[in-house]
Amino acid sequence: MGPENPYDALLLVAFGGPEGRDQVGPFLDRVTAGRGVPPERLSEVAARYDTFGGVSPINGRMRSLAASVADELAARRHDLKVFWGNRNAPPLLADVVATMRDVGVERVLAWVASPYSSYSTCRQYGEDLDAACRAVGAGAPRIDRIRPHHDHPGLIEPAAARLSEALVGLPDDRREGAHLLFSAHSIPTSQAETCGYVAQLHDAARLIAARVDPDGRHPWEVVWQSRSGSPHHPWLEPDVGDRIASLAVEGVRAVAVSPLGMPIENFEIAWDLDIEAARRSEDAGVSFVRARAVDDDGRFASMVVDLFEERLAPSAARRSSGSLGLRPDTCPADCCPAPARP
Numbered sequence: 598m599g600p601e602n603p604y605d606a607l608l609l610v611a612f613g614g615p616e617g618r619d620q621v622g623p624f625l626d627r628v629t630a631g632r633g634v635p636p637e638r639l640s641e642v643a644a645r646y647d648t649f650g651g652v653s654p655i656n657g658r659m660r661s662l663a664a665s666v667a668d669e670l671a672a673r674r675h676d677l678k679v680f681w682g683n684r685n686a687p688p689l690l691a692d693v694v695a696t697m698r699d700v701g702v703e704r705v706l707a708w709v710a711s712p713y714s715s716y717s718t719c720r721q722y723g724e725d726l727d728a729a730c731r732a733v734g735a736g737a738p739r740i741d742r743i744r745p746h747h748d749h750p751g752l753i754e755p756a757a758a759r760l761s762e763a764l765v766g767l768p769d770d771r772r773e774g775a776h777l778l779f780s781a782h783s784i785p786t787s788q789a790e791t792c793g794y795v796a797q798l799h800d801a802a803r804l805i806a807a808r809v810d811p812d813g814r815h816p817w818e819v820v821w822q823s824r825s826g827s828p829h830h831p832w833l834e835p836d837v838g839d840r841i842a843s844l845a846v847e848g849v850r851a852v853a854v855s856p857l858g859m860p861i862e863n864f865e866i867a868w869d870l871d872i873e874a875a876r877r878s879e880d881a882g883v884s885f886v887r888a889r890a891v892d893d894d895g896r897f898a899s900m901v902v903d904l905f906e907e908r909l910a911p912s913a914a915r916r917s918s919g920s921l922g923l924r925p926d927t928c929p930a931d932c933c934p935a936p937a938r939p
Contacts, residue, residue: 602909606678606702607670608740609663609901610690610722611710613683614653614864620686621646627685645868653864656686658892659710662861665898673902678702682729684722690729698736705740706908708901710861712752712801714745714924715784715794720933743904744926747797748804748919751900752860755891756801757808760855763888764809767851771884775851776816776844777806780870781858783821783833785936792933793921795819795833800919801857819857822869837870838877845881852878855888860897862890 615624621643629639646653659681667679678700682693697705707726711718723742730737746752760777767775779802789795798819806817820837835843841852854874856866870887878885891897900916907915908926917923 602675602677604677604704604706604741604905604908606680606697606705606738607666607901607905608693608697608705608707609659609666609679609681609710610707610726611655611659611681611683611861612863613686613689614655615646615651615686616653616656618647618651621651624686646864649864649867653686654867655861655863656683658862658890659683662892662898662901665893665895666901669898669902670905673906675902675905677905680705684725690725691732694726694729694733694737694740697738698733702738705738706743706905707740708743708904711858712745712747712749712860713781713794713797713858714747714928714933715792716788716933716935717784718782718794719745719792720928720935723928724935741908741926743901743908745793745797745924746900746904746917747801748917748921749900749903750916750918751896751903752891753801753804753808753918755894755896756855756857756860756888757805758894759888759891760805760809760853763853763855763886764815766886767853767884771851774814774816774849775853775884776849777809777818778837778840778852778854779805779817779819779857780822780837780854780874781819781856782865783824783836785826786831786833788936789833793924796921797919798858800921802855804918805855805857815853822874823865837874841874841877841883841885842881845883849883851884851886853886853888856890860890861892866890 615621625639663679663681670677680693682688682690709722726740781798802819820840821833822837824832875885
């Protein structure tokens with residue numbers, strides 16, 4: 598840390614996931630704390646994890662991303678420690694903040710593993726970072742956060758490349774005119790009305806579709822997955838599986854799904870897309886391919902370092918390819934408010 602660099606660490610922050618059957622219960626308890634989720638629902642989700650040995654891909658992918666980011670920082674001559682912490686599974690944020698304090702870290706810039714603006718993908722991470730610092734107490738480092746960045750080329754370009762690769766996997770006689778589905782985690786419509794989440798996802802999907810299909814041969818749309826709320830409250834629709842079924846009725850013979858809303862490979866991608874959406878496609882007679890997540894593309898790690906360097910030179914040009922304008926470094930106090938709990 599010096600006069601030209603106020604930070605002595607970069608913290609990568611993720612949702613987290615279990616890495617064994619013994620971690621599934623504590624993980625789900627953290628995720629659902631205070632939400633009144635019925636025990637039978639938790640048992641159902643736990644059984645899904647059990648089919649994967651209780652392991653989500655996300656932690657392994659975050660380890661690899663942290664190593665890639667550290668290499669990129671070193672290549673650009675930044676002497677900076679890189680840490681990684683999760684909201685809901687070890688390494689938990691409070692433990693990582695304590696570790697940073699113990700090794701003398703004083704000021705941190707945090708990158709959150711979602712580029713979109715909503716309560717659950719942005720503000721809640723800030724709240725959890727604040728809570729971690731309070732839990733650590735005296736000596737906890739000051740933590741700033743990197744801005745939302747849905748249209749950064751380091752996200753858009755690898756997502757387009759991965760979707761193009763996926764399209765090649767469709768049968769030759771079904772590839773022409775295949776439907777492109779950009780999937781993201783559904784949120785309550787009441788929450789969506791108070792943030793830029795939906796607009797940002799549509800902007801990113803438009804940018805990717807233009808690169809994958811400049812001639813407009815493939816219809817595209819944004820769909821939703823992983824709904825977890827009460828059936829009595831409206832969430833964003835259509836569900837990806839429901840949409841595949843309705844497209845089949847309309848005569849669509851092939852779909853290519855991009856997990857646009859979740860750039861880090863994780864359990865919800867594996868279950869909701871690779872298992873459930875693929876099964877719905879097979880039942881409907883629709884050919885199905887899923888684009889890989891982008892976290893292991895070198896351009897993605899480079900993007901994280903780009904976003905770090907933005908904070909070192911606020912007047913420098915910022916990389917952005919969309920139409921919605923740049924988000925500020927510090928979110929306004931009234932953006933992405935917490936949802937009202939019933």
